[in-house]
Structure formats: C-alpha cells, structure tokens
Amino acid sequence: MGLFDNLFKPKIEHNDPNVRKKAIKKIDDQEILVKIAKTDENSEVRNAAVWKINDESVLTNLAGNGDDSVSKIAKWKLDDADIRQDAAKKINDQSFLIDIAENDSDRWVRYNAIGNITDESFLIDIAKNDPDESIRYSAICNPNLKDQSVLMDIIKKDPYDSNRKSAVDKITSKSDLAKIAKKNSMEGVRKRANRRLNEVNVMRW
Numbered sequence: 313m314g315l316f317d318n319l320f321k322p323k324i325e326h327n328d329p330n331v332r333k334k335a336i337k338k339i340d341d342q343e344i345l346v347k348i349a350k351t352d353e354n355s356e357v358r359n360a361a362v363w364k365i366n367d368e369s370v371l372t373n374l375a376g377n378g379d380d381s382v383s384k385i386a387k388w389k390l391d392d393a394d395i396r397q398d399a400a401k402k403i404n405d406q407s408f409l410i411d412i413a414e415n416d417s418d419r420w421v422r423y424n425a426i427g428n429i430t431d432e433s434f435l436i437d438i439a440k441n442d443p444d445e446s447i448r449y450s451a452i453c454n455p456n457l458k459d460q461s462v463l464m465d466i467i468k469k470d471p472y473d474s475n476r477k478s479a480v481d482k483i484t485s486k487s488d489l490a491k492i493a494k495k496n497s498m499e500g501v502r503k504r505a506n507r508r509l510n511e512v513n514v515m516r517w
Contacts (some may be wrong), residue, residue, distance in 0.1 A: 329354035336360045346370055358382050361416035362389070385411065393418040400424035410434055426450040434472055435502065436462050445472045447503060452478045467492055467501065477504045486512055 314370035323335035324344075332348075333356055338448050341344060348361035362385045382459060387394065396416065401424045403409055403457060412425040413434075426452055431437060439451035450464060451457060452475055463479040476498060483489050483505075489512065492505035 324348070329357050333359045333360045336364060339364065342367055342370070346374075349374060355379070355381050359411065360415075362386055363411070365381060365389075384408070388412070391423060397424055401428065404429060406430060413438065419444060422447055423450045427454055428468040429454065430456050432456050432459065439466060444476060445470075448472075449475050449478060452482075458482070460488070464492075465517055467496065473498045473500045476501045480504045480508050483508065484512070 320461050323331050326332050326335070328462075331351075332352065333378060335362075335380065336345070336348065336357065339361075342365060345361045345365050349358050349365065352358045352361070358379070361382050362371075362374060362382050365374070365386075368390065371386045371390050375381075375383050375390060375459070381385050388399075389498060391399070396412075396418060397420050400409070400416075400421050403412075405423070406429065409425045409429050410431065413422050413429060416422050416425070420442075423446055426435070426438060426447065435451045435454050435457040439457060440462065442451070448466075448470065449472075452463075457463075459484065463482055466479040467476045467483075470479070476496070477500065480489070480501060483492070483502070486509060489509040490507045493502050494496055496502050496505065
C-alpha cells in the first residue's frame, strides 16, 4: 500500500527523504520552503530547504529558532559574501563544507570551501562535472584528489587548459606524462607534461 501511496504523492511528500531532497531543487516558493525547513522530519531535507530561502527576515527567524543545523545554515546565509569567503577557509566540519560547496550562491565561497574538503569522491564529482571552470579548478588542485585515472580523464576532456595543466602537475607516471606530452590536443598542456616529466626524472635520479 505504501508503494502505491508514493506513486500519487507529490515528490516533496515522498516517504524517501532522498526523493524529497531532490524535489527541493525545483521548488522556488518561499512559503513551501519555510514549511519544509521547519517541519520535515529529516535534517538533510530541512537543510536543503534553508539553502534555497532568500528572505532575510525568515532567515533571521530560523537563525534564532531553528534546530542546530538549520540555524547554522541560516546564520551563514545572513553573512556578507566576503565574510563567508574568509570563513570557508577556516572550517573543518566536512559535512558543512560539502553543504557550502554544493549550495552557496557565491562562486568564491564555494571555491574556498572545496579547498578544505577531504572526501575524494566528492572532489572527483566536482572536478569532472561542475559547470564552473573555477570550481573544477579548486577541486583539481585539492591535494586530496589523487586518483590518477580521473586526473588523466580531466587532462583529456576539460575545456580549459589551466585545469588540464593543474591535473598534469599531479600525474606521477612517466609513461602517462609521455603520452600527454605527445598526444594532448592543447599545446600548453603538452609543454607542461614535458616539464613535469623532467621534474619526475630529477626526483627519481
């Protein structure tokens, strides 16, 4: 019976919190978002709703009266972008950093948050799929992204040579570097691979 109930419910009322969380991405109605932020039984769903609330008076109310995570996000959103940019460099809470990286409206706040994230799978997703080249760059440069096959894929496919070059700087295999130096479609990337190959040869001398 529960399965059939879900078939006819709006997704925001679905029993699965992951479905409700995804549904929030398509909701812009501030009253609905506020209701979800205050009443949904799942903290991740409540948090996702707060990230989409823009009314400062509502955020102020949630900052003072919401549960701990809702209040934390509301307070964060009320700060100016330059304050958030600086603060994102100093946060150690990984779940909050990921929240910021996924949801903050300011590009450079996201950039700085990504620089502190340790979850390689999250960094890989950002490095390969985020539409903003600067955000991808931050993930590529993060020392916790080490997967060589992912880096090679970025070197082949990213449309920006600066992102490809940063990935080249993290390649450790001489054979891979030689392949990049010979076959990559961007001249600057080929030159960077040659330089990196020389560095690797010196290190192993």
